[in-house]
């Protein structure tokens with residue numbers, strides 16, 4: 001291998017998305033403190049933390065959709081921290097927010113069709129048939145309007161909509177919140193399966209540890225706006241007091 005190629009390999013980052021020493025503020029309120037987080041290409045990362053710990057603020061800091069951020073948001077090696085939210089989304093970042101935000105007065109099929117507009121240039125989004133194959137729960141619901149769906153069906157639709165544009169990074173903010181255990185299990189299996197078939201990266205904010213474990217390989221814990229743990233699930237399990245210290249309600 002030529003020397004120049006070797007040095008490129010050495011300096012190339014294996015991370016697709018990185019937050020580097022980010023401090024985020026709502027006005028005078030300092031919410032994220034020196035947060036650094038890496039999402040490897042094709043990797044799955046869970047972000048665990050109690051209510052108010054800063055999970056949604058971290059997502060908004062990645063997308064540039066709320067707090068003011070000091071520090072770097074690096075995507076494919078470039079600092080995108082000064083770019084507007086629509087430009088960051090068009091790079092392949094897809095957020096499924098905590099409140100789902102599906103359109104209540106149009107059909108499931110129309111909700112999915114709408115999401116195709118978020119596909120990157122040159123990328124063919126998933127067709128409705130492909131999405132139904134990935135999310136069998138949505139078959140038979142295509143004509144229903146958003147408001148006619150149960151909470152679990154709405155969440156499936158929200159996650160499906162996030163996947164339609166074939167993102168490079170899917171950002172899922174507490175998708176299991178408020179769902180019945182059976183639906184949570186189905187959602188976990190779908191996400192794990194889709195991750196195996198499609199090679200996108202995942203950042204998953206959750207309070208449901210079992211759900212997060214099924215969908216990801218790495219774990220971060222955030223507490224009062226600071227990252228207090230980073231490791232694999234095995235490393236997480238080796239420190240059982242993490243749960244009582246940072247995650248118990």
Ligand SMILES: Nc1ncnc2c1ncn2[C@@H]1O[C@H](COP(=O)(O)OP(=O)(O)OP(=O)(O)O)[C@@H](O)[C@H]1O
Pocket residue numbers: 026029031049050051052053054055056057058098174
């Ligand atoms: N728009 C805002 N203006 C001011 N403070 C905010 C705003 N949004 C969130 N906060 C505060 O920032 C802190 C972190 O909130 P954040 O929503 O990021 O937490 P979270 O971990 O996502 O929790 P939850 O699951 O309850 O949404 C909290 O103290 C919250 O009150």
